[in-house]
Amino acid sequence: MKLSSLLAATAAIALTGSVIAQDADETGTNFAEDQRSEETTGVELLALSQELYAYGVDARDPLAVIVAARIRQGVDVEEREYEIAEQGGEPEEAEIEFASAADMLDEARVLARGDEALAGLIAEVEADAARGRVGGPGRASGWVGARSTTSYNITFRGGERAAVWANGPGRTDLDMYVYDSNGNLICRHIDYSDRMSCFWTPRWTGTFTVQVRNLGNVGVSYNMVTN
Numbered sequence: 740m741k742l743s744s745l746l747a748a749t750a751a752i753a754l755t756g757s758v759i760a761q762d763a764d765e766t767g768t769n770f771a772e773d774q775r776s777e778e779t780t781g782v783e784l785l786a787l788s789q790e791l792y793a794y795g796v797d798a799r800d801p802l803a804v805i806v807a808a809r810i811r812q813g814v815d816v817e818e819r820e821y822e823i824a825e826q827g828g829e830p831e832e833a834e835i836e837f838a839s840a841a842d843m844l845d846e847a848r849v850l851a852r853g854d855e856a857l858a859g860l861i862a863e864v865e866a867d868a869a870r871g872r873v874g875g876p877g878r879a880s881g882w883v884g885a886r887s888t889t890s891y892n893i894t895f896r897g898g899e900r901a902a903v904w905a906n907g908p909g910r911t912d913l914d915m916y917v918y919d920s921n922g923n924l925i926c927r928h929i930d931y932s933d934r935m936s937c938f939w940t941p942r943w944t945g946t947f948t949v950q951v952r953n954l955g956n957v958g959v960s961y962n963m964v965t966n
Contacts, residue, residue, distance in 0.1 A: 769919035771898070771942040781814045781876040782902035782966045786936060788814070789906060789962070792843050801850035801857050808843035809864045819877035821891040821963070824948060828884020828958050835908045837878060837962045840864070876964050881905075883913070883951050884958040890950045893965060897943035905963040907933030911955030918948045933961065 788811035795803030816837075836842075844861055851857035883889040895901035907913050915935035917926040925947065926937035935951070951961065 767921050768923045768925070769897075769921070769941050769943060769945050769947070770923070770925050771940045780900065780902050780966055782904050782964050784810055784814045785816065785876055785878075785964050786904040786906075788843075789838065790934065792838055792846075795850070796846060799850055801847045801854070802860075804843055804847040804850060805857065805860050805864060808840045808847060808861075809867070811838070811843060812840035812864060812868060814876060816964075817877045819879050819965075821879050821881075821893055821965075823889065824892045825888060825890035825950075826882075827887030827889040827951075827953065828882065830882040830960065831958055832960060834880040835906075835960045835962060837880070840868075876966055878962060878964045880960055881951060881963055882958065882960050883953040885911075885953060885956050887958070888950050888952045890948050891963075892946050893949055894944065894946050895941050895966075897941045897945070900938060900940050900966075901947070902936070902938050902966045903949055903963065904936040904965075905934070905951060905961050907959045907961040909933060911953055911957050911959050913959070913961065914952045914954065916950040916952065918950070920945050920947070933959070 788807045791803055791810070792807035795801070795807060844864060847857070847861055851861070881889055893903075903915065903917065905913070905915060911933055912931050913933040913935060914930075915926075915928040915937055916924065917937050917939070919925050919941075926939050928935040928937055937949075941947075949963075951963070953959065
């Protein structure tokens with residue numbers, strides 16, 4: 740089976756993020772009608788690769804891990820330091836994993852257990868390492884204490900689709916809220932997991948407050964990726 744066929748099978752995987760526009764004074768809300776293009780952003784590709792990798796490891800599925808590695812390999816990541824507006828407690832443990840393509844392929848080899856067909860797919864991904872990449876996303880590790888909130892001030896460009904994704908270690912319930920500089924709620928992602936995403940288009944270039952809220956009784960580290 741060609742790897743291109745496997746990649747096509749993942750196209751139906753969607754990352755959810757609940758985007759809401761305010762009905763109040765439109766001129767005061769930094770939110771425009773979403774102008775998403777057909778091209779997937781680097782943030783979404785990174786998020787997909789990490790979530791597919793986590794699934795593959797949990798399910799002991801080497802094929803899923805190989806596809807995750809192929810997606811991950813196609814995106815350059817820049818380590819960033821975001822301005823912290825509010826820190827929810829002091830870090831109590833090491834940063835959680837943010838797997839590289841090489842990490843994923845190493846795990847795939849373990850799961851493949853010498854299967855020649857899977858070994859061929861792994862080699863195909865490794866040989867394609869020089870392929871053109873999607874650039875732009877930045878990644879940082881954060882910490883939020885139990886029943887606390889950590890907030891960041893991040894600038895996004897007007898007229899361009901903004902994207903934020905974060906994931907924790909799977910031990911608590913994390914939610915994401917995004918506010919504009921006027922205090923208007925732009926986006927929120929609420930569920931019972933620790934994987935969050937928000938997507939919107941600012942009307943003008945401005946600073947947004949991105950909050951990671953911990954509803955659980957244990958502090959955790961997390962990854963956060965933005966464009």
